[in-house]
Amino acid sequence: MKIKQLSIFLQNRMGSLSKPLEVLSENDINIRAMCMADTSEFGILRLVVDNPIKGKEVLEENNFLVKITEIIGVEMNDAPGGLTSVLNVIKENNIDLEYLYAFTHDKADKAILLLHTDDIDNLIDVLTEKNITIASAEEVYNL
Amino acid sequence: MMWNEEIETMPRQDLEELQLKKLQATVKRAFNEIPYYNKKYSEAEVFPEDIETLKDIEKLPFITKDDLRDSYPFGLFAVDMSEIKELHSSSGTTGKPVVSGYTKKDLDTWAETIARGLTMMGIGENDILQNTHGYGMFTGGFGVHYGSHKVGAAIIPISTGQTRRQVEIMKDFGSTGLIFTPSYGIHLGEVALEDGIDPKELGIKAIGFGAEMWTEEIRQRVEEIFGAKAYNIYGLTELMGPGVGVECGEQKGLHIAEDIYYPEIIDPNTLENLGENQKGELVLTNLEREGMPVIRFRTKDITKLTYEKCECGRTHARMSRITGRSDDMIKVKGVAIFPSQIEKALLKVGDVEPHYLIIVTRPGTLDEIEVKVEASQNLFFDGIKDMMEITNKIGKSIENETGIRVKVTLVEPKSLPRFEGKAKRVIDERNLH
Numbered sequence: 001m002k003i004k005q006l007s008i009f010l011q012n013r014m015g016s017l018s019k020p021l022e023v024l025s026e027n028d029i030n031i032r033a034m035c036m037a038d039t040s041e042f043g044i045l046r047l048v049v050d051n052p053i054k055g056k057e058v059l060e061e062n063n064f065l066v067k068i069t070e071i072i073g074v075e076m077n078d079a080p081g082g083l084t085s086v087l088n089v090i091k092e093n094n095i096d097l098e099y100l101y102a103f104t105h106d107k108a109d110k111a112i113l114l115l116h117t118d119d120i121d122n123l124i125d126v127l128t129e130k131n132i133t134i135a136s137a138e139e140v141y142n143l
Numbered sequence: 144m145m146w147n148e149e150i151e152t153m154p155r156q157d158l159e160e161l162q163l164k165k166l167q168a169t170v171k172r173a174f175n176e177i178p179y180y181n182k183k184y185s186e187a188e189v190f191p192e193d194i195e196t197l198k199d200i201e202k203l204p205f206i207t208k209d210d211l212r213d214s215y216p217f218g219l220f221a222v223d224m225s226e227i228k229e230l231h232s233s234s235g236t237t238g239k240p241v242v243s244g245y246t247k248k249d250l251d252t253w254a255e256t257i258a259r260g261l262t263m264m265g266i267g268e269n270d271i272l273q274n275t276h277g278y279g280m281f282t283g284g285f286g287v288h289y290g291s292h293k294v295g296a297a298i299i300p301i302s303t304g305q306t307r308r309q310v311e312i313m314k315d316f317g318s319t320g321l322i323f324t325p326s327y328g329i330h331l332g333e334v335a336l337e338d339g340i341d342p343k344e345l346g347i348k349a350i351g352f353g354a355e356m357w358t359e360e361i362r363q364r365v366e367e368i369f370g371a372k373a374y375n376i377y378g379l380t381e382l383m384g385p386g387v388g389v390e391c392g393e394q395k396g397l398h399i400a401e402d403i404y405y406p407e408i409i410d411p412n413t414l415e416n417l418g419e420n421q422k423g424e425l426v427l428t429n430l431e432r433e434g435m436p437v438i439r440f441r442t443k444d445i446t447k448l449t450y451e452k453c454e455c456g457r458t459h460a461r462m463s464r465i466t467g468r469s470d471d472m473i474k475v476k477g478v479a480i481f482p483s484q485i486e487k488a489l490l491k492v493g494d495v496e497p498h499y500l501i502i503v504t505r506p507g508t509l510d511e512i513e514v515k516v517e518a519s520q521n522l523f524f525d526g527i528k529d530m531m532e533i534t535n536k537i538g539k540s541i542e543n544e545t546g547i548r549v550k551v552t553l554v555e556p557k558s559l560p561r562f563e564g565k566a567k568r569v570i571d572e573r574n575l576h
Contacts, residue, residue, distance in 0.1 A: 007523075007525040009518050009523050009553075009555060009556075010555065011553075011554055011555050011558070016555075037527050039527060039530075039531070041552055041553070042518075042530065042552075042553055044525060044526075044527065044530070046525070063555070063556050063557040064555070064556070065518050065519065065520070065523050065555065065556050067520070067523060067524075067525055069525040098525075098526055099526075116525070
């Protein structure tokens with residue numbers, strides 16, 4: 001259920017994003033979703049890839065600082081209001097989200113919302129209770 | 144004008160005889176009264192009676208800052224605590240601090256060296272001397288203070304900081320002499336100008352500066368800003384404090400008070416003594432100190448000596464301005480910092496194998512330090528908030544170790560240069576050499 005996301009430390013300077021992406025492509029690792037958090041000095045590149053363990057390995061071989069972070073993917077309607085309904089549930093249960101990002105895919109009318117919080121098990125419980133579908137990790141890796 | 148014309152113009156031969164007598168007495172006393180010297184000299188099989196000429200000093204082992212530190216706090220005192228009247232200490236930035244103890248006579252000797260210096264600068268009983276050196280355990284403040292009393296000037300013990308108040312006092316009290324570190328002096332001048340006060344109009348006669356490295360350009364700038372000559376003062380807590388050497392009106396090197404300090408220059412690698420005008424590490428010996436005689440102290444400061452009689456008439460040797468260090472110490476805002484302190488600070492926040500680079504700049508008039516630290520598993524978190532927190536934590540830890548606030552930048556692993564052998568941890572872009 002939990003997705004293994006790669007968090008990569010990058011300096012905020014021109015071209016710093018391209019090197020890790022090159023490393024992944026050279027090793028046939030496919031990126032499913034990505035998001036970048038940045039400050040004036042540094043950034044954290046967050047990636048969902050088809051093979052996170054191998055992804056971490058090849059990036060580390062190339063001197064990148066990588067951590068595996070657990071996130072979950074929630075299926076939501078790819079229609080106006082889809083995101084709000086999920087967020088309302090989270091808010092009502094007082095869960096502090098650290099960050100989220102979303103992507104759409106081929107599955108008709110569905111989008112996947114990726115969520116991270118410090119208490120991920122609680123988040124899973126809350127969402128399951130409200131009958132919100134949590135995508136399996138395998139599904140997200142192999143979309 | 145000279146404070147002690149007889150001593151300051153003494154023919155070199157007489158001076159050397161005086162030095163030898165004092166050296167013999169010092170070595171004998173140190174050997175008899177201080178276990179450290181007794182053990183060290185016995186092990187080296189050199190004894191007080193082996194000092195028959197000044198050159199024989201070369202037979203004696205050196206003493207280093209580490210030796211002084213190992214004797215913390217009072218291990219090198221030659222007298223009973225009842226004789227000690229004042230205690231000072233280096234900032235202790237690299238582990239245990241070095242303590243200096245002074246008898247009543249030592250305080251007078253210290254004042255004597257500063258009095259000679261202030262007289263070289265033209266400061267006397269009609270002057271008002273504003274001393275911006277810090278008062279406290281740092282020797283800069285009190286050394287100047289005692290010297291000022293000796294020459295009879297009115298001293299303003301304002302200490303460092305409160306720059307606007309400094310300017311106000313300068314103007315209202317009519318200070319004629321200023322003591323500061325060059326970078327603080329330039330800052331002081333700029334603040335005065337901002338407040339609509341031209342420092343040149345204030346009637347400053349002379350400036351004494353020290354406690355950090357400087358260049359001829361910086362001196363010229365200080366002199367332009369204040370419309371007064373600026374004189375270099377050199378000294379170190381281990382030997383006594385400021386006053387080891389001071390520049391005279393010729394501004395062609397600092398006269399070492401040679402009846403009080405015996406200077407040598409060595410090659411820091413071979414430890415061989417070097418001759419006149421050869422650049423090397425300055426080694427100093429107390430010739431006139433009761434409380435804590437320090438013999439052959441390696442200062443790590445790079446300079447050279449000339450024994451040529453100065454145009455001012457003084458015969459005492461002159462050292463040139465310090466142009467570097469034989470270790471990796473840097474002085475920032477007047478504070479001595481070693482890379483090992485940064486390393487210690489990083490270890491304390493959980494950086495297992497710290498890789499870092501210290502970059503010192505002087506964008507305006509004040510020093511700035513940036514410490515680049517390679518991020519590692521222990522210093523990396525998935526959240527920006529956590530990353531900001533760890534950066535602040537590193538900064539605090541460095542400030543705790545060094546007393547200096549620095550900018551911390553986390554950089555990618557392996558992005559800092561690697562060195563075989565001794566790492567180069569400091570990039571000094573201030574152009575002070």
